[in-house]
Amino acid sequence: MQIQSEICIVGDGAIGKVAALGFAQAGLSVTLLSPQRVAPVAQGAWDARVYAVNHTAHHLLSSLKVWDALDAARVAPVDTMDVHGDGAQAGAVSFDSYAARVGALAWIVEDRNLNQALDAALRFASNIRFVQGSAVSVAMDADAARVTLDNGDVICAELLVGADGAQSWVRAQTDIGVDYRSYGQRAIVSNFQCEKPHRGVAHQWFSAQEGVIALLPLPGNHVSLVWSAPDAMADQLLKGSLSEIAQRLAVYAGEPLGQLTPLQPEVVKSFPLALIRPHAITAPRIALIGDAAHVVHPLAGHGMNLGFADVEALVRSVAGRGEHRDCGDARVLSRYARARKEDILLMQMATDGLARLFATDLEPVRVVRNFGLNLVNRLPVLKRRLIGHAVGKSF
Ligand SMILES: Cc1cc2nc3c(=O)[nH]c(=O)nc-3n(C[C@H](O)[C@H](O)[C@H](O)COP(=O)(O)OP(=O)(O)OC[C@H]3O[C@@H](n4cnc5c(N)ncnc54)[C@H](O)[C@@H]3O)c2cc1C
Numbered sequence: 001m002q003i004q005s006e007i008c009i010v011g012d013g014a015i016g017k018v019a020a021l022g023f024a025q026a027g028l029s030v031t032l033l034s035p036q037r038v039a040p041v042a043q044g045a046w047d048a049r050v051y052a053v054n055h056t057a058h059h060l061l062s063s064l065k066v067w068d069a070l071d072a073a074r075v076a077p078v079d080t081m082d083v084h085g086d087g088a089q090a091g092a093v094s095f096d097s098y099a100a101r102v103g104a105l106a107w108i109v110e111d112r113n114l115n116q117a118l119d120a121a122l123r124f125a126s127n128i129r130f131v132q133g134s135a136v137s138v139a140m141d142a143d144a145a146r147v148t149l150d151n152g153d154v155i156c157a158e159l160l161v162g163a164d165g166a167q168s169w170v171r172a173q174t175d176i177g178v179d180y181r182s183y184g185q186r187a188i189v190s191n192f193q194c195e196k197p198h199r200g201v202a203h204q205w206f207s208a209q210e211g212v213i214a215l216l217p218l219p220g221n222h223v224s225l226v227w228s229a230p231d232a233m234a235d236q237l238l239k240g241s242l243s244e245i246a247q248r249l250a251v252y253a254g255e256p257l258g259q260l261t262p263l264q265p266e267v268v269k270s271f272p273l274a275l276i277r278p279h280a281i282t283a284p285r286i287a288l289i290g291d292a293a294h295v296v297h298p299l300a301g302h303g304m305n306l307g308f309a310d311v312e313a314l315v316r317s318v319a320g321r322g323e324h325r326d327c328g329d330a331r332v333l334s335r336y337a338r339a340r341k342e343d344i345l346l347m348q349m350a351t352d353g354l355a356r357l358f359a360t361d362l363e364p365v366r367v368v369r370n371f372g373l374n375l376v377n378r379l380p381v382l383k384r385r386l387i388g389h390a391v392g393k394s395f
Pocket residue numbers: 010011012013014015016033034035050051052053133134135163164165166168169170187188189226271289290291292298300301302303304305306307
């Protein structure tokens with residue numbers, strides 16, 4: 001069977017789904033290719049995967065009618081972000097929504113909540129065809145990319161979009177080179193109940209020995225842990241129980257949050273952390289978005305936000321292509337690549353720079369980085385610029 005559409009998206013993570021909705025809203029026909037489904041997290045349970053969604057992403061999700069489809073009772077606004085340094089002279093910087101003149105710095109959303117809202121929006125979208133299967137090859141000709149599936153079906157599209165994550169199959173079909181550097185860390189994620197109210201504060205602690213620990217507010221007295229721990233420590237933490245992890249967190253979280261109690265003792269996940277930098281995000285008739293285009297350290301909580309911004313830029317480039325160009329036209333793709341270059345590079349440099357700066361255990365470096373945190377805290381203009389980048393708005 002031959003399936004024809006203007007756009008073929010490979011990968012149905014949040015970024016692939018949002019892209020499908022964006023293209024469909026722009027009046028384009030879309031085929032969304034996904035692998036076989038995995039069992040979803042049980043209803044009611046807290047999802048260990050959560051995302052800090054920034055204003056750019058919030059705006060995109062609202063315009064696609066996804067934001068209103070979220071279960072609002074399971075979304076927590078972040079009003080303040082407290083960042084703590086390490087050592088005896090630990091520096092600190094605090095960002096708050098009041099100073100930034102926004103209602104919230106970000107919103108914490110569970111993966112399941114986000115995907116359910118996306119699925120609900122997709123059910124109402126016209127122009128999207130859902131195909132399950134595995135792509136085995138792709139061929140380009142003058143007017144289309146042809147993706148052959150393992151059952152022999154072929155999807156023909158003017159533009160092939162790789163939204164298939166860090167190990168992108170689509171990217172591997174191109175000659176795009178990739179720089180890969182492991183951080184030697186694993187991110188451990190789980191959820192806890194806290195004794196004291198979190199008051200919408202996201203806490204983050206940087207430590208050369210223990211990595212980066214973030215506790216993000218969830219609705220009620222709940223917090224989500226993202227602990228980017230050095231590999232050896234992560235292995236040790238994962239061998240123990242969540243109660244043991246909670247005890248280790250007490251040294252950081254005890255004062256602001258009180259005692260932490262695991263929400264679902266069996267739910268803990270971990271992710272190896274790496275910087276993945278493809279040398280390009282386009283190839284003939286191909287555009288990469290989301291983690292297929294860039295993987296950054298999660299310390300800034302921005303990987304997915306970058307992906308949402310990719311979708312916005314790609315849909316804008318394709319929708320504004322002019323009548324004489326097709327969706328995969330080289331100029332359309334180079335406009336997309338140009339639009340994303342600076343944002344992606346800035347985020348890669350900022351997250352990588354911070355990860356390396358705080359992984360160094362030398363005393364002079366520790367002094368300088370903690371001084372830097374205190375300095376930023378005392379410079380309102382710089383602070384506002386940083387908040388602007390973090391929330392996805394310019395002030
Ligand atoms: C611990 C941690 C915390 C994070 N916190 C945040 C945060 O707070 N805020 C934020 O913005 N970002 C955060 N991120 C980053 C964020 O998780 C990713 O950037 C985001 O999930 C990438 O989404 P994606 O859809 O591009 O890729 P993925 O979520 O990896 O989805 C890819 C999809 O493609 C499918 N696929 C793969 N191969 C194929 C194939 N061959 N054919 C068809 N389909 C295929 C997969 O099944 C999957 O559904 C965090 C990351 C980590 C590790």
